[in-house]
Amino acid sequence: MKKPSKDNWDDLRDKIIGLGEKSIRKSYYPELQQRLRELEIRNLQLKQEIGERKQTEDALRESEEKYRTVLDSNPDPVVVYDMEGRVIYLNPAFTRVFGWSLEERIGKKIDGFVPEENWPETRMMINKVTVSGESFSGIETRRYTKEGNILDISISGSCYRDHEGNVAASVINLRDITEQKRLEDQLQKARKMEAMGLMAGGVAHDLNNILSGIVSYPELLLMDLPEDSPLRKPIKTIQESGLRAADVVEDLMTIARGVATGKDALNLNTIVTEYLGSAEHRRLERFRAFIDFKTALAPDLLNLSGSPTHINKTLMNLVTNASEAIEGSGTVTISTVNRYIDEPLKGYADVHAGEYVVLNVVDDGSGIMPKDLERIFEPFYTKKVMGRSGTGLGLAVVWNTVQDHDGYINVESSEKGTAFELYFPVTRENVVAEGEEVPLENYLGHGEKILVVDDEERQREIASGILTRIGYDAETVSNGEEAIGYVKEHPVDLIVLDMVMPKGINGRETYEEIIKIRPGQKAVIASGYARTKEVYIAQELGAGKYIKKPYTLAKVGLAVKEELEK
Amino acid sequence: MLKLRKFVAPEFLFGPGALDLVSQYARNFGANKVLVVTDSGVISAGWAGKVMEALESAGIPGVIFSDVTPNPRSEEVMAGVEFYRDQECDVIVAVGGGSPMDCAKGIGIVNTNRKSILEFEGIDNVGKPGPPLICIPTTAGTSADVSQFAIINNLPKRVKMAIISKTVVPDVALIDPATTVTMDLYLTACTGLDALVHAIEAFVSSANSPVTDLHALEAIRIIPSTLLDVIAHPDDVELRAKMMLGSLEAGLAFSNASLGAVHAMAHSLGGFLDLSHGECNSILLDHVIGFNYYAVSERYNKIGEAMGIDLDKMTAEEKRKAILDEIARLKTSVGIVKTLGERGVRKSDISELSKKAMEDPCMVTNPRQPDQRDIEVVYEEAL
Numbered sequence: 001m002k003k004p005s006k007d008n009w010d011d012l013r014d015k016i017i018g019l020g021e022k023s024i025r026k027s028y029y030p031e032l033q034q035r036l037r038e039l040e041i042r043n044l045q046l047k048q049e050i051g052e053r054k055q056t057e058d059a060l061r062e063s064e065e066k067y068r069t070v071l072d073s074n075p076d077p078v079v080v081y082d083m084e085g086r087v088i089y090l091n092p093a094f095t096r097v098f099g100w101s102l103e104e105r106i107g108k109k110i111d112g113f114v115p116e117e118n119w120p121e122t123r124m125m126i127n128k129v130t131v132s133g134e135s136f137s138g139i140e141t142r143r144y145t146k147e148g149n150i151l152d153i154s155i156s157g158s159c160y161r162d163h164e165g166n167v168a169a170s171v172i173n174l175r176d177i178t179e180q181k182r183l184e185d186q187l188q189k190a191r192k193m194e195a196m197g198l199m200a201g202g203v204a205h206d207l208n209n210i211l212s213g214i215v216s217y218p219e220l221l222l223m224d225l226p227e228d229s230p231l232r233k234p235i236k237t238i239q240e241s242g243l244r245a246a247d248v249v250e251d252l253m254t255i256a257r258g259v260a261t262g263k264d265a266l267n268l269n270t271i272v273t274e275y276l277g278s279a280e281h282r283r284l285e286r287f288r289a290f291i292d293f294k295t296a297l298a299p300d301l302l303n304l305s306g307s308p309t310h311i312n313k314t315l316m317n318l319v320t321n322a323s324e325a326i327e328g329s330g331t332v333t334i335s336t337v338n339r340y341i342d343e344p345l346k347g348y349a350d351v352h353a354g355e356y357v358v359l360n361v362v363d364d365g366s367g368i369m370p371k372d373l374e375r376i377f378e379p380f381y382t383k384k385v386m387g388r389s390g391t392g393l394g395l396a397v398v399w400n401t402v403q404d405h406d407g408y409i410n411v412e413s414s415e416k417g418t419a420f421e422l423y424f425p426v427t428r429e430n431v432v433a434e435g436e437e438v439p440l441e442n443y444l445g446h447g448e449k450i451l452v453v454d455d456e457e458r459q460r461e462i463a464s465g466i467l468t469r470i471g472y473d474a475e476t477v478s479n480g481e482e483a484i485g486y487v488k489e490h491p492v493d494l495i496v497l498d499m500v501m502p503k504g505i506n507g508r509e510t511y512e513e514i515i516k517i518r519p520g521q522k523a524v525i526a527s528g529y530a531r532t533k534e535v536y537i538a539q540e541l542g543a544g545k546y547i548k549k550p551y552t553l554a555k556v557g558l559a560v561k562e563e564l565e566k
Numbered sequence: 567m568l569k570l571r572k573f574v575a576p577e578f579l580f581g582p583g584a585l586d587l588v589s590q591y592a593r594n595f596g597a598n599k600v601l602v603v604t605d606s607g608v609i610s611a612g613w614a615g616k617v618m619e620a621l622e623s624a625g626i627p628g629v630i631f632s633d634v635t636p637n638p639r640s641e642e643v644m645a646g647v648e649f650y651r652d653q654e655c656d657v658i659v660a661v662g663g664g665s666p667m668d669c670a671k672g673i674g675i676v677n678t679n680r681k682s683i684l685e686f687e688g689i690d691n692v693g694k695p696g697p698p699l700i701c702i703p704t705t706a707g708t709s710a711d712v713s714q715f716a717i718i719n720n721l722p723k724r725v726k727m728a729i730i731s732k733t734v735v736p737d738v739a740l741i742d743p744a745t746t747v748t749m750d751l752y753l754t755a756c757t758g759l760d761a762l763v764h765a766i767e768a769f770v771s772s773a774n775s776p777v778t779d780l781h782a783l784e785a786i787r788i789i790p791s792t793l794l795d796v797i798a799h800p801d802d803v804e805l806r807a808k809m810m811l812g813s814l815e816a817g818l819a820f821s822n823a824s825l826g827a828v829h830a831m832a833h834s835l836g837g838f839l840d841l842s843h844g845e846c847n848s849i850l851l852d853h854v855i856g857f858n859y860y861a862v863s864e865r866y867n868k869i870g871e872a873m874g875i876d877l878d879k880m881t882a883e884e885k886r887k888a889i890l891d892e893i894a895r896l897k898t899s900v901g902i903v904k905t906l907g908e909r910g911v912r913k914s915d916i917s918e919l920s921k922k923a924m925e926d927p928c929m930v931t932n933p934r935q936p937d938q939r940d941i942e943v944v945y946e947e948a949l
Contacts, residue, residue, distance in 0.1 A: 003925040006937070012930040015689045016730065016824045017571065017773045 060163075077174045080160065083130055085109050088169065097176050099146030115142055115150065129159045129170040143174060152178045186350070189377075193399060196379045200396075204252035208549055209456055211249060214242035216462035219553055223469055251313075251393040263305045265427050268336045268357050269297045271308060275315050276334075284320060290329035293319070298337045304357050305427035310401040317394035318361040318420050325365030325418060335360045339423070351408040355426040364417040373413055398422070443557035445471035448493040448564060452476040453483040453510065454526070455501040459549070463496055463526075466556050479503065480510030487514050487521070494564055496556070497543070499527035499534055508534040511543050522566070524559045526551065571775040573822050574732055575712055576701075578739035580814060581807075585702055585742040588617050588659055589624030595698035595737070597657035600628040601650045603670035605635070608662040611748040613704050617661050629653045634662075634669045637719040637726060637836050637843065643672035643683045650677055659700045660736075663757070664708030664717070664843065667701050671716040671734040674699050683718055687727040689927050695733035704745040706810040707757025707844060709764060709817025711739035717833060717843075725837035728927045730824070741814060743807035751797055754809075755900035756844025758793035761785065761813040762896075763847040767826040768819035770858060770865045771931040775823060782819035786872040788812035790896050797900055827936060828854045830926035831945065834919045841909055848902045849909070852893040853947045859886045861934035907949040916945045 004012050068089075071078050077094035079087055087105045095101050098113070105113070114122045118141050128134050135158035143153045154177045160169040218239035225232055272295060275281055285293065315334070322332040339356045368376060377399035402409050402422055410421040450472045452463040457478070464474035475492070477483045481504055483495065495514065499507035507525060514521050523543040525535055535546050544563035547555050579587060592600050600621055604614040609632055621628040631646050650658070650673055660670035672683045674696020679686075686692045701711035710716070716729040749757070765785035768778055789812040796805045831854070832846035859866050863882060870877050870889040877885045897903070911919070920941040923929060929936075936944075 004927060004930045005924075006935070009930050009935060012689060012927065013772050013824075016927070016931055017775075018574075018690065018732070 071171075074173070077176070079105075079172050079174065081126065081130075081170045081172065083168065085126060085130075094174070097145070097151070097174075098143065104146075113144055115144060118142055125155070125157055126170055126172075129157045130167055133159050133161075133167050135159065140177070151176050152181045192378065193396075193403075196396070197400060200252040200379055200393075204249045207245070207249045207252070209459070211242055211246050212456075212462055212549065212551065213458050214238060215246055216466070216551060218242065220462075220465045220469060248393070251397050263307065265303045265305055266308050266311070267301060267303050268311070268359055268424070269301050271311050271315060272297060272334055272336065272359075275312055275319070278316075280316055281319070284323060288323045288326075291323050291326055292329075292331045293323075294331055294333045296333065296335035298335075300338070301336050302338050302355070302357050302426040304405065304424040306405045306424065307401075310397070310404070311424075314398045314401045314422070315359065315361070317398050318359075318422075321394060322361050322363035322365070322418070322420075325363050325367075327366065330364045333360070333362045335362070338426070341423075351410070351423050356407070356423040357426055359422040359424070360419060361422075362417060362419040366417075367415050368411075368413040368418055370413075373411060376411070377409075443470060443554075443561035445560070445564075447471065447473050449490075450474045450494050450496060450560065451483060451486060451492040452496045453478075453480065453501075453507070454496075454498040455479055455503060456498075459498065459551070462551055463556065466551060466553050467496070467560065470553065470557050472560070480505035480507070480513070483510050484513045484517070488517050491518065493522065494560060495521065495523040496560070497523050497525055497538075499525055499532070499538070506534060508538040508541075511538045511541055515541060522563050524556075524563050569775070571777070573775075573777050573818075574714060574735055575818050575821070576736045576739050578712060578741055578814070580741040580743075580811070582742060582744055582803075584740040585613070585616060585661075585745065586620055587740055588700060588702065589620045589626060591700050591738050591740070592621060592626050592657050592659065593624060595657045595700075597626050597698070599653060599655045599657075600626055601646075601653065601655040601658045601670075601673070602628050602630045603634065603646060603658060603660045603666045603673065604630060604632050604662045605666050606632055608632075608666065608704055611704065611745075613661050613702070613745050613748070617659060617702065621659075628659070629655065631673075632666075634666050636663075636665050637717070637840055638665045638669035638672070639719045639721050640672075640683045641721070643669055643676060643718060646670075646673040647676045655697075657698045657700070658696070659702065660711075661702040661704065663703070663705035663753075664710045667703065667708065667710035667736075668716040668718060670699060670701070671696070671710070671736075672718055672729070675729075675731075675733060683729075684720060684727070686729045686731070687720075689730045690732075692729065692731040692733040699736045700738050700740060701736040702740045702742065702745065703810075703813075705749060705753065705757040706743075706746045706806065706813040707760040707764075709761065709813055709821065711736055711741060712814065712817040713821035715821065717836075719837055719840075723837070725922050726833040727837075728829075728833060730927055735821070741810060743810040744803055746806045746810055747801060747803060749800075751800060752901065753844075754796060754800060755793070755902060756842050756848065757813070758789060758796070758809060758844075759848040759851070759897065759900065759902065760844035761809075761816045762789045762793070763828050763851050764820040764825065765789065765812075765816035766851070766855070766869055767828055767928075767931075768816065768823040769869060770862050770933045771820075771823040771826055772933055773823050773931045774865075778819040778823035780819075781815040782823070783868065783872050785812045785816035785819060786869055787874075788815065790873050790892075793896070794899055824931040825928040826854070826932035827858065827923070827929055827934075827941070827944070830929035830932070831919070831923040831941065833926050833928065834923040835906070835911070837922065838915065838919055839910055845902060845904075845909070848897050849904070849906055849948055850944070852890045852897070853944045855893065856886070856890055856947070857936070857940065857944050858932065858934045859889075865933070905949060906945065911945070911949060913946070913949065916942050916949075919945055 071089070071091045074091055075093055077097045078091045079094055080089040082088045086107050086109055090102050090105055110119065110122055121141060125136055125139065128136060137156035139155050141153050141155055142150050145151060154175040156173045158171055159167045160171050162168040218235045221235050222232060276295070319332060319334065337358050339358045341351055341354055341356060377395050379393055379396040399409065405424050407425065408423040412419050450467050452460050452467070452474055454460045454463060454476070455478055460476040460478065464476050467474035477486050479501055497507045497511060501507065511523055520542060525538055525543050525546045526549055527535065539546070544566065545559040547559045602614060602617055608614050614630060618628050618630065631649050633645060634642055646669060658670050658674055660667040675686060675692050676683050678694045678696050679692065703711040714730055714732050714735045716734045717726050718729065720727050765782045768774065769782035769786065788808060792805060792808045792812055796802070796809050799805055828847055828850050831850050832843060835841055835846045836843050855866060866889055867877055867885055870885060870892065873892055875888050875892050877888060880888060920938050923941050924938050
């Protein structure tokens with residue numbers, strides 16, 4: 001403040017007179033006016049701000065709705081967690097797959113949804129998103145459903161950022177891959193079986209040739225040996241061992257897919273009945289005296305198209321296994337039933353819709369452990385002691401037989417027992433009458449000329465040995481070209497023709513050439529392999545019965561006799 | 567010489583029953599809560615209670631702030647502001663003499679401007695006016711109810727500071743002569759002489775004007791004889807009203823023409839000794855006239871004539887002496903006989919008193935420009 005002094009005296013006086021003073025008496029009014037103007041401006045600003053905010057809110061709501069629609073229509077389950085890991089949103093797909101509605105999960109954390117053993121990894125994933133803002137995808141894990149089932153899940157996650165760019169939530173996409181994984185497992189299982197089958201087939205073929213000597217020679221030797229020869233017993237033992245080995249090889253061959261020969265119309269009831277009357281089953285019954293074998297066969301059972309030998313073997317293996325599963329006393333039930341599946345059944349293997357005859361073999365034994373159940377059909381997977389009762393091929397044979405018949409297997413097992421269900425597609429063909437058992441005398445020859453064509457020397461010897469023994473005039477050649485040459489010079493009544501001769505032309509080609517020289521030439525086809533396409537072609541051309549190696553006296557004799565008598 | 571001038575006065579109601587209109591005016595100002603600034607003397611006299619009653623009957627809540635001493639202090643003002651804010655008041659009513667009214671003015675401007683009261687000292691230093699202010703004077707002399715003056719005692723500096731601003735002119739003055747009946751004789755005398763000094767100083771002020779002259783001279787005509795009558799008949803409301811009118815006229819005059827050395831020196835004295843303002847003025851008045859006389863003798867002569875002195879055929883010095891005698895006679899008649907020395911002023915104080923008086927804004931309109939030594943001499947004469 002300026003203090004009065006001589007210098008400013010007049011100025012101050014003028015100020016008191018006050019024409020230029022800044023204050024006025026009621027200047028509260030300008031003050032109020034100023035405030036009013038400020039308020040009006042502020043009011044306008046506020047209105048504008050409110051308008052802008054509303055616009056922003058509308059835009060936000062619209063964008064939120066858009067995102068919500070996108071998430072709502074996402075076919076995969078989606079859940080959104082806030083920064084505290086609490087659920088703030090989940091979509092309808094989530095409810096469909098996991099069972100929980102938004103109301104049931106909102107505000108909840110991962111407990112009850114994520115299995116406890118998956119907590120650490122889940123927390124790590126959520127942290128990755130919320131802390132570092134990174135995303136992840138395609139991580140396989142597992143989640144509970146509301147009912148408490150566990151689903152296999154492929155999980156992906158990313159973060160949601162607010163308008164300031166800060167991470168505000170994590171958006172987790174959970175794809176249900178339970179079905180996909182199950183199919184993958186099935187496929188893997190099938191591939192494994194196929195690979196093992198391929199290997200088994202290869203081994204079996206080689207073994208088959210080797211076994212021929214052991215199986216066939218004893219038969220010839222025994223014919224020459226006097227009844228009181230001390231060699232008879234050891235040779236019989238060799239023969240039996242050989243036959244048993246041949247059985248194993250036979251099983252191995254079955255595992256090689258597509259080998260179940262002879263798809264004739266047949267009835268499961270017949271097979272069951274015949275099996276129950278067989279020597280093998282009677283032996284089993286003697287051995288397992290405390291087991292009650294029951295049957296429940298559908299009287300009107302439809303036919304199936306298949307190989308009786310394999311199905312018989314399948315049944316035998318199942319019944320043997322069932323009885324072995326029972327310690328002490330128990331019951332094995334064999335039943336058959338017609339079943340029409342109108343919706344695919346998901347079981348051990350998937351059963352497609354269609355008409356089926358079903359073979360059930362059920363025991364009340366101790367059951368199969370779940371982890372074993374996964375692998376019981378694999379070749380050589382056995383819980384039994386090797387060499388005592390099984391080869392590890394029993395259920396592999398069952399599996400392959402069913403596969404070859406376009407059928408399905410379902411297995412259910414618990415502590416109360418195990419049930420095998422075998423589904424075979426129904427055929428409407430009628431059952432062909434089985435040939436009667438033919439006694440040896442019926443297939444003895446009368447000196448007819450037989451040419452044996454085989455690239456394996458031992459096979460030639462066995463075949464000519466058998467044929468000579470039963471009264472034929474047997475000659476041998478070691479390949480197709482030789483056979484053609486021979487036939488050109490010497491007419492023969494019948495040719496026993498090996499199909500597979502890798503070094504030269506094969507059996508079918510040989511036969512083709514031969515019938516050019518000798519139209520209508522009779523022939524019997526022999527092979528260690530299954531009845532291949534080549535076999536069918538040869539048979540189309542006129543070749544007769546197909547016999548599967550190894551040769552046995554009965555098989556060769558019967559086939560030759562039958563063909564000659566045509 | 568014709569000069570451009572202005573005249574500032576609040577709306578005022580003069581007459582019996584003016585006080586009762588306080589509620590009407592408070593309502594018109596949109597009062598939600600009224601701060602009633604007063605002092606203990608006025609409360610005892612019952613006037614504060616009457617104001618509160620009037621407000622209450624109109625349904626307007628009021629709170630009393632009465633921590634006001636004669637010569638209101640700056641810290642009292644600041645305390646009042648705090649109370650005003652705490653109580654969320656929006657209108658101020660001052661009821662009392664100069665002290666409550668000046669304090670109320672201070673509270674108003676401090677509240678609005680959010681500054682210390684000390685920052686408004688001087689002429690035209692207040693930015694914004696305070697909230698609505700209704701003044702109800704209960705003394706006839708101060709004229710704070712119509713003036714643009716507020717005098718606040720700056721205790722630490724031992725000086726009374728003058729705040730001169732249009733912003734401290736009240737919004738309305740409710741002048742009810744009946745309120746002055748409760749004054750004792752001494753206070754009546756002091757305030758009455760104060761009013762006379764207002765009129766005399768305004769008239770001789772270097773900022774005088776025709777309109778202020780009218781009011782000043784009328785006041786000078788009324789006050790001396792009326793004051794003596796009031797002292798003789800203190801309960802005569804008619805006389806009190808006449809005295810009140812004189813005071814009002816004096817107030818209108820000095821509020822616009824300002825004052826002079828008497829007030830400048832009285833402010834210095836009041837800050838120094840906490841003496842009654844009216845008494846200070848009275849003691850100093852004749853000494854200042856003695857000093858000023860020859861600067862504006864014509865005006866002083868008119869004052870003398872207005873006081874009823876026959877100055878005809880007198881020499882200048884005779885006139886001067888006649889006027890001074892008349893003033894001295896009046897002082898004695900109403901009982902103000904003590905000198906500054908008797909009131910405790912020592913010779914050694916005079917230098918400091920003079921220095922401060924020289925810095926008072928009232929000094930600038932004194933008709934004769936003094937230097938400090940001149941003021942020291944006047945003080946010495948009044949010792």
